[in-house]
Amino acid sequence: MSDADRLNELLGLPAVDFQRDAEGAGRPAADAAAWRVSVDPYGSDEDGTWEEEFAAFLEAVDPSRVEALIIGQWGESYEENSSYPIGVVVAAAGRLTSLKAVFVGDLVQEEAEISWIEQSDVTALLTAFPALTHLGVRGGTDLEFPPVKHGALRELTIESGGLPAVALRGVLDSELPALEHLDLWLGVSAYGGDAVVPDLAPLLSGSRFPRLHHLGLRNSELQNEIAAAVGSAPVVAQLRTLDLSNGTLGDEGAAALLEGQPLTHLTSLDLHHHFLTEPMERRVREALEPHGVSVDLSDRCEPWDDQGPEGRYTAVAE
Template sequence: MYGAQHLHEFGGLPAVDFQHTTDGGSRPAADAVAWRVSVDPYGDDRPWEEEFAAFLDTVDPAGVRALIIGQWGEAYEENSSVPIGLVIAAADRLTSLEAVFIGDLEAEEAEITWIQQSDVTALLAAFPALTELGVRGGSDLVFPPTKHERLRSLTIQAGGLPVEVVRGVLDSELPALERLDLWLGVSAYEGNTDVTDLAPLLSATRFPRLHHLGVRNSEIQNEIAAAIASAPVVAQLRVLDLSNGTLGDEGAAALLEGQPLTHLEVLDLHHHFLSDAMGERVRSALEPHGVRVDLSEKCEPWGDRGAEGRYTAVSE
């Protein structure tokens, strides 16, 4: 499977690695970039706690708008509660913080299913002005129903996303939420969400401002597409992202046979298993109406296993 890559931007800002130095070299302004704080547990003697302390002492914390928590140690053994706790403890210094991403690790550092998370909603409680939250890794991830008035974007990337997390998100009160991106993953790695679990989301009763919806990286992508074809939430969307999963002709046909999608700005289906003929049907139905359709990364099933040989873009 393809591995998740380091973020190149976050919170609308370019991502830059913080590396503690003592030579006083020039750095970007605190508010000009998304700062990634990480350590190499195999090459650095400095633990993440010390690296973060150096970050706070070197970069004006009051100006920091976006923070990326990278590798904090051996992420398959140590969960994210320590870096999250340290960020929360610095809330009185990080007074401009608007965006946090937890677990920006590549496969060479830890496979996505190895990343041990924790209760990430603690950040929402500590930072009422937060507008964007991103998480990579579903193992031990906790997201109880929460309330937050300002959060506009929530992304959870997983090779397998436990249904308890999905239910917690969908039971949350997030009145400002505009963008939701969920990577459901596969059952072999705890991705046990069923289409019925998405009912509160698809019924358009949860997030009135939502206009960008991603339900991605799923081995039940055809079933999701069929449910979305008649889902009330579609009417309020500008972007619909069903990419990175096992979508085939049956799912695409359900989309075309359902409610009109011509109001969308983008329909993202990249990493798919559509035939050329079905891909052309989708383009012909939507592109004349100004919908940008992404059908890149056409995949072929493994061997001769047909639909059973389809795979998600990211699993382990």
């Protein structure tokens, strides 16, 4: 799960773990950090609940100046879903008056596999915080994203080993006129990723999010089909950066991408974790790098015998 590491920053602010016993003078200013609030479910009874930890955070750090919040481990995440910490944060909306960014589920493999993280309706945060500009989510299990209208959200990231089609459709049916950066890890069907390429049609048409300039459609077992669809998608003309990494992309998908519309207006194309041959890698570089496009073709993978008919696998699944 190397591509789902613990966050080290959010909103351009360094991630800092809130610690109750830290001296006040030793803490950063409230608006100088992305505050991660977590509890260890295997710690001592004195450690308390996530709600208690968050209450202590609100007392120790001026909540009216907090701009970025990271929801870390809130307990046994495969037993209690994210509606618990989200509800606690929403209840404090009147005190968190400067909040601009929230990331839900900053757990790493040692705490929970990505598909063990039980999510919920994360749009409750958008409803409670109309000025929120950044929302990130890790984990697709039981994720809900009913269509929502939000005028300020600029960046949305959903990291999953399997993104439910109903959640994907909810994102794409939402009214997010300020959205500039969309990063979706689609995952695999074995872990709930039941979306198919036609589900992406509203996004690929280019009419859904007029200000979008970064698109990530990543970590998919359908990466070749996605690359082919992106190659002819109107949305590409408005992009500056495109990320199709972490999936099962092979020569056929890369060829379809290159044979579609020009990509030379991009500043970067990320294809890392791929199954391209060396000749296709050269073809991609020769087509784009002379035009100033930064191409990431790192982490060429070898097929595994036990991974389906082609032996290809995504970077993140369970």
